[in-house]
Amino acid sequence: MIIRILIRNAFRHKLRSILTITGIAIAILAYGLLHTVIDAWYAGVAASSANRLVTRNSISLVFRLPLSYREKIRSVDGVEIVSYGNWFGGYYRDEKDFFANFAVEPVSYLNLYPEYKIAEREKTSFLKNRKGCIAGKKLTERFGWEVGDSITLTGTIYPGKWEFVLSAVYKGKHKNVDETMFFFHWDYLNETLKKERPFSADNVGFYMIGIDKPENAASIAEAIDTTFKNSLAETLTETEKAFQLGFVAMSETILKAIQLVSFVIIVIILVVVANTMVMSVRERTAEYAVLKTIGFSGGHIAALIIGESMTITLIGGVFGILATYPAATVFSNAVGDYFPVFNITKGTILMDAAVTVIVGLSAGVVPAWGAMSIRIAEGLRRIG
Amino acid sequence: MNMNDSIVSIQNVTKTYKRGSEVIHVLENISLDIGQGEYLALMGPSGSGKSTLLNLIAGLDQADSGSIEVGGIDITALSESELARWRAGNVGFIFQFYNLIPVLTAYENVELPLILTSLSGHERKEHVYTALKVVNMEDRLRHYPSQLSGGQQQRVAIARAIVTDPTILVADEPTGDLDRASAENVLELMDRLNRDMGKTIIMVTHDPWAGNKAHNMRHLDKGVLSNDYQDSHS
């Protein structure tokens, strides 16, 4: 009966309830979307493996390291795989269509990144073809590439037209894997450089290192950097996660702002729901006084009011969460390929649910407290 | 009527309200006995303290001093939550403005006090039907208060008051908002509850015509109970 009353109370003023529910739904939607944006920003960090280190020039990413470091790094205790690559920075057709493209040492690179799923046949053909390249599934969909297509990239760091053949398409083993990357044989880049600009050949942008155990990461990184201390090109080695975080850190202020906005949204909706509840409860003062007169306790009254607040908020929350999925698709299409990974995580949905419950409870507490403490004789007096 | 067999016994009750620094003496040293099965009208001008006295008897408010015993229990000694439980079992309330819960049907409104009891669903149903039959509203079970006339709403409210079979029935201006015909109907019903079912009723009214329907009348003026105890009926 209590539940019957609270549900009927929740829809007593249909328009008011619908407006409040809509407000909650929009707030939860916005909250979920903002969180998804933050997650997308950190996708690279989330996808990083604790088993991998990145070594780069200690001065800056712009400076290279000699190819000869490869063997020295390999001889450090705990190092299992050494791969290397260069940021290529080429574009396809239009300079504005950004995507990540690298020259990498193919065999070690594919060993180091088992999260890329590639058909065995395509993999073999990629390894055999010096001009072969691999692209992520999302990238091929974006440009309409098929395996076997010739692709020409225009170099920015390495000027000229570069011809490739799409040998393979990779898919991510899990949702956090960026499917918009493009990589090709480092030798193809290096041999071309040897002919055209010999002074910049045999240089590596970064080494990617597979290690035996994550807990050894710090000591291995230190050992590598010590090896090249006082050499011409000193190194900086960090975990892949720290390396990725370095990119995100630049936009940390923006992320903070987004987080603040999402928090403000929740505070606003809390105030809105609390206001609705206070209004409704005030109108029903006499009714609550009657219930108390009949013998209902303060706890019953509080349950009625908080239950009503929860009912309204939960309905809004459910609509908000359901709307997040199509909204995320629309959003991700609208911002194009700025976020290679744009997924609504379970964490976001749990946050949505937690926020909904917190708003529902807190919005009900204040009016519930008021209604509990109203004295019956005075409550009844307000009638008429 | 045997006055020694009193169900309500009020001794030297005083009640004041404070409004800022001003102290309003609403009830001054009131003593009153109400017998089992009595039908008493509390009369008096507006502001004389009738509602205040009724609220004290019904355990809705606390007296400053004095004692109030109802059915042998000193209700001035009960805590707030004990009082709530006591009211649920011992007092039936009838208000001037009916005060039905608008989102509940007539049936549900009458059932409301029973959900605080340990009755089974089947017993509850029986009680509700019986109460609605007494007030002659058994054909309006599914109507919401807004679909009923004032007199009909008051009859449903009376059914709600008697459904728990309380020790006393208190009514504050039960006909105050009704036209003559509906008022007549309600008063007749209350008379029947008293005569046929032996209910003890305390009714506040400032309408002499309604007061005359009761079997006894007491006058309250400026917080003092006059001693004109009278039997207006045979």
Ligand SMILES: Nc1ncnc2c1ncn2[C@@H]1O[C@H](COP(=O)(O)OP(=O)(O)OP(=O)(O)O)[C@@H](O)[C@H]1O
């Ligand atoms: N909560 C309160 N605070 C201050 N004064 C109060 C309060 N409740 C009642 N009073 C005062 O106590 C006095 C008696 O009030 P009460 O409601 O008992 O009168 P009444 O006899 O029922 O009047 P009416 O016939 O108009 O209903 C009035 O002067 C009223 O203003």
Ligand SMILES: [Mg+2]
């Ligand atoms: Mg009054």
